[in-house]
Amino acid sequence: MTAKRSGAPSKRPRRTGVSPRVPEARSEPSLSRERIVATAVELLDAQGIDGLTMRRLADRLGSGVMSLYWHVDNKEDVFDLALDSVLEYRGPPQLVESRDWRGKVVHMLEDWRAGMLRHPWSASLLPRRALGPNILSRLELLSRTLSGAGVADADLNAAIWSLWNYVMGATITRASFGLSDEDRAAAQQRLTRLSEHYPTIERSRLLLDNDWDGAFRKGLDFLLDGLAPRQ
Amino acid sequence: MTAKRSGAPSKRPRRTGVSPRVPEARSEPSLSRERIVATAVELLDAQGIDGLTMRRLADRLGSGVMSLYWHVDNKEDVFDLALDSVLEYRGPPQLVESRDWRGKVVHMLEDWRAGMLRHPWSASLLPRRALGPNILSRLELLSRTLSGAGVADADLNAAIWSLWNYVMGATITRASFGLSDEDRAAAQQRLTRLSEHYPTIERSRLLLDNDWDGAFRKGLDFLLDGLAPRQ
DNA sequence: ACCTGAACACCGTTCAAGT
DNA sequence: ACCTGAACACCGTTCAAGT
Numbered sequence: 299m300t301a302k303r304s305g306a307p308s309k310r311p312r313r314t315g316v317s318p319r320v321p322e323a324r325s326e327p328s329l330s331r332e333r334i335v336a337t338a339v340e341l342l343d344a345q346g347i348d349g350l351t352m353r354r355l356a357d358r359l360g361s362g363v364m365s366l367y368w369h370v371d372n373k374e375d376v377f378d379l380a381l382d383s384v385l386e387y388r389g390p391p392q393l394v395e396s397r398d399w400r401g402k403v404v405h406m407l408e409d410w411r412a413g414m415l416r417h418p419w420s421a422s423l424l425p426r427r428a429l430g431p432n433i434l435s436r437l438e439l440l441s442r443t444l445s446g447a448g449v450a451d452a453d454l455n456a457a458i459w460s461l462w463n464y465v466m467g468a469t470i471t472r473a474s475f476g477l478s479d480e481d482r483a484a485a486q487q488r489l490t491r492l493s494e495h496y497p498t499i500e501r502s503r504l505l506l507d508n509d510w511d512g513a514f515r516k517g518l519d520f521l522l523d524g525l526a527p528r529q
Numbered sequence: 530m531t532a533k534r535s536g537a538p539s540k541r542p543r544r545t546g547v548s549p550r551v552p553e554a555r556s557e558p559s560l561s562r563e564r565i566v567a568t569a570v571e572l573l574d575a576q577g578i579d580g581l582t583m584r585r586l587a588d589r590l591g592s593g594v595m596s597l598y599w600h601v602d603n604k605e606d607v608f609d610l611a612l613d614s615v616l617e618y619r620g621p622p623q624l625v626e627s628r629d630w631r632g633k634v635v636h637m638l639e640d641w642r643a644g645m646l647r648h649p650w651s652a653s654l655l656p657r658r659a660l661g662p663n664i665l666s667r668l669e670l671l672s673r674t675l676s677g678a679g680v681a682d683a684d685l686n687a688a689i690w691s692l693w694n695y696v697m698g699a700t701i702t703r704a705s706f707g708l709s710d711e712d713r714a715a716a717q718q719r720l721t722r723l724s725e726h727y728p729t730i731e732r733s734r735l736l737l738d739n740d741w742d743g744a745f746r747k748g749l750d751f752l753l754d755g756l757a758p759r760q
Numbered sequence: 761a762c763c764t765g766a767a768c769a770c771c772g773t774t775c776a777a778g779t
Numbered sequence: 780a781c782c783t784g785a786a787c788a789c790c791g792t793t794c795a796a797g798t
Contacts, residue, residue: 328781328782329781329782351770351771351772352771352772352773353770353771353772361782361783362782362783362784363772363773363783363784364773364774364782364783364784365781365782365783367773367774368780368781368782369781372772372773373772373773422653422656422657425653425698425701425702425705425706426653426705426706429736431726434726434727434730435726435727437727437730437735438726438727438728438729438730441729441730441733441735442729445729451733453747454733455733455734455735455738455744456743456744456747456748456751457748457751458730458735459699459702459738459744459748460695460744460747460748460751460752462698462702463694463695463698463699463702463748464691464694464695464698464752465698466697466698466701466702467656467693467694467695467696467697467698467699467701468690468694468698470656470697470698470701471656471690471693471694471697474656474657475656475657495662495665495666495669496665496666496668496669497669498669498672498673498676499665499668499669499672499689502672502682502685502686503686504668504672504686504689505660507686507690512687513686513687513690513691516684516687516691517687517688517690517691517694517752519755520687520688520691520752520755520756521691521695521748521751521752521755522755523754523755524750524751524752524753524754524755524756525751525755559762559763560762560763582789582790582791583790583791583792584789584790584791592763592764593763593764593765594764594765594791594792595763595764595765595792595793596762596763596764598792598793599761599762599763600762603791603792604791604792
């Protein structure tokens with residue numbers, strides 16, 4: 299398990315204030331933190347977590363590998379930056395703004411999940427990395443909504459962590475488990491062959507159930523039922 | 530994201546029936562699937578997920594790297610085997626056997642979580658690997674208990690997946706997030722510096738809360754409250 | 761049936777150097 | 780201030796070979 303870095307500022311200068319001179323327009327725009335991160339996201343989307351390689355990243359950027367290290371501490375840093383860049387929250391649409399707390403929470407968490415599923419590598423990365431500003435904003439908003447809804451201060455952290463756990467578990471599972479339909483079919487068949495050992499989950503067709511969105515919503519409702527302030 | 534293999538039988542012969550001749554006792558016991566898996570678990574416990582290397586594994590076993598490939602398909606196979614080997618469930622103790630369904634479910638899930646926390650690499654591995662026999666047994670037992678408690682067939686899969694999601698999310702987070710106390714303190718301090726942006730989670734000290742066991746239980750109770758069959 | 765070493769095509773990162 | 784190539788110490792796996 300790799301150690302976690304707490305988002306400390308990079309040793310690099312971080313481009314203070316105005317640049318002393320506008321660089322000439324070039325065919326290959328010069329390297330920058332932003333360009334590196336954006337390209338890393340592209341690469342991760344296309345090739346998955348193992349597909350991100352410093353060498354491949356440099357290739358895509360048309361630079362030498364070691365040039366990256368001027369802008370970025372190391373590969374871990376690239377992961378942290380790519381991750382947070384993908385978790386931005388645009389806020390609830392007008393429609394939802396007016397709804398009750400429950401509608402707001404459901405929207406926030408469905409949006410969070412959807413965002414991670416658009417970049418399936420992000421879900422499994424999130425729990426092991428430092429929390430960046432975007433994810434902190436989401437937690438803040440969730441926290442404020444629950445608190446405003448009347449969840450007691452003593453229950454607040456437990457409520458937030460339950461929702462976090464549920465969303466993370468659901469999304470990680472969906473992102474990595476749901477890749478191949480025929481894998482799941484094969485697993486269920488294996489189950490049928492062994493049905494004397496696993497009669498109940500064989501009968502309920504647990505591994506074939508593929509209404510992921512519906513199941514997510516249903517479980518979230520269970521949890522919110524339990525969370526809802528009494529009275 | 531690596532493709533998932535559905536636990537298909539190895540191409541290797543799998544030691545059929547009686548061995549033709551008992552091998553001479555040697556100082557270095559000969560390689561075997563079991564020995565490889567056990568040593569892989571040791572290595573994972575000691576060095577974490579990145580610490581498992583075919584070369585290091587072979588070293589520990591006193592063999593050449595390539596000898597492993599006779600017993601095992603590839604590194605993915607080693608992960609699958611190590612994972613399932615760690616998820617065995619001994620069943621509820623007598624004390625719990627007599628309890629109500631809720632007590633049983635809580636025991637099963639706390640045991641599941643504890644087992645994974647004893648091997649912190651296992652939690653983050655589980656969702657992306659094929660489900661081995663031990664984890665299927667756990668799901669079967671959970672399923673049977675909920676069904677016996679009166680959860681409707683139509684809700685059963687959703688109930689199981691909610692619990693799975695919650696347990697996985699909680700355990701993955703705890704295993705990878707909780708490594709360093711001072712990391713979390715640093716994060717909370719950063720939060721305090723930025724308290725105008727994150728007033729609510731700063732006030733509730735979300736990132737400092739370290740009663741993981743209590744929080745797990747509390748969230749599980751929320752979820753079970755919502756799950757419990759009406760009436 | 762079981763084990764081996766050499767070789768291939770990769771990795772992330774250090775270092776000393778260029779402009 | 781920014782970029783580079785060579786080099787180091789690693790990886791997983793194929794292959795042809797040994798016993």
